[in-house]
Amino acid sequence: MTSRLHFSVCPHDTAKNVAGWFLINTYLQRRLDLAIHFEPCDNVNDEREQVLAGGYELVYANPYSALRYCEQRQFVPIARPTGLYDETLLIARAGEALPTTRPVQIASASDRLIVHFLGLTLLEKVGLRVSDCESKFVGNHLKVLQAVVSGQCELGFLFNETWQGLSAKTQSGLQILEQTRNQQAFHCFCVGPALADRAEEVQAILCSMKDDPQGRRILEDLRFAGFEPVTMDGLHHLNTLVGMSA
Structure with a gap:
């Protein structure tokens, strides 16, 4: 292996299956013939600031982080999970x-997080104005669940993947008042300038994982159908949700 790169993954994803992300890291190392260091972080804001501080060349990012990385660190999106929003x-x-x-x-x-901005669009649908509400930022999606269940907050903005991972018993104690179906926001892999000359190669490896037996096993472990190409055009429309310039 010729050089050492650094890989970062959104903590909301590593919290669900950190072992699967170590497997993807190893998979990419072998196919790119690169030493890639992956060390998970358990706080989404800390992880984002680490990447923005520099030193990372490959990320799997939530939508808001991806926008920040592309705008401030010249990252380029290359692949996203098929059919997941x-x-x-x-x-x-x-x-x-x-x-x-x-x-x-x-x-x-x-x-x-995009989850918050999307949540704000739901308030009018249930007869609330933003000015009628006070947001309590609790740190992660599981704490949102806890705040609602415990009665600390009357309502909560919950990530759809978090809901899907709940037990039937936990779901039965809650109700969904509204939900977005935009199919616009998504997590994605992005490469930084230091890896830009191999961006197409990394994209091809990720998008062909579903056709490789070893890659397919990793995808199944992470509950992904596969990855598909994505470009900056796929992220630009999200700027209107977060008030950022394109």
Whole structure:
């Protein structure tokens, strides 16, 4: 192997299956003949700031982070999971009516995630104005769930993948008041300038994993159908959600 690169993955993904991401890291190392260092981080804001500080050449990023990396560090998106989109569920405890007191307390993981911005678009659909509500940023999606279940907040903005990973018993204690179906926001792999000359090669390896027995086993472990190419055009429309310039 000729050089050493650094790989970072959104903590919301490593929290679900960190072993699978180590397998992807090894898979890419062998096919690129590169030493790639991967060390998971457990806080999404810390992980984002580490990448923005420099020293990373490959990332698997949530939509908001991907926009920041492309804008501030000249990363380029290359591949995204096939058929998977970031959506937001507006949840409440099961059987409870929409709160009549104001402000309504809404739990949200962070104001630096697309899940939050998508959640704001749901309020009008249930008869609430943004000015009727007060967001409580609790740090991650599981803490959103806890805040709603415990009664600390009446409502919550929950990541769709978090909901899908809940047990039937936990889901039965909650209700979905509304949800987005935009199919616009998504996680994606991005490469930095130091790896730009091999971007097409990395993209080809990722997008062909489903056709390789070893790659397919890793995808199945991570519950991905595969990866498909993506370009900057696929991210530009998200700027309107987060108020960033394209």
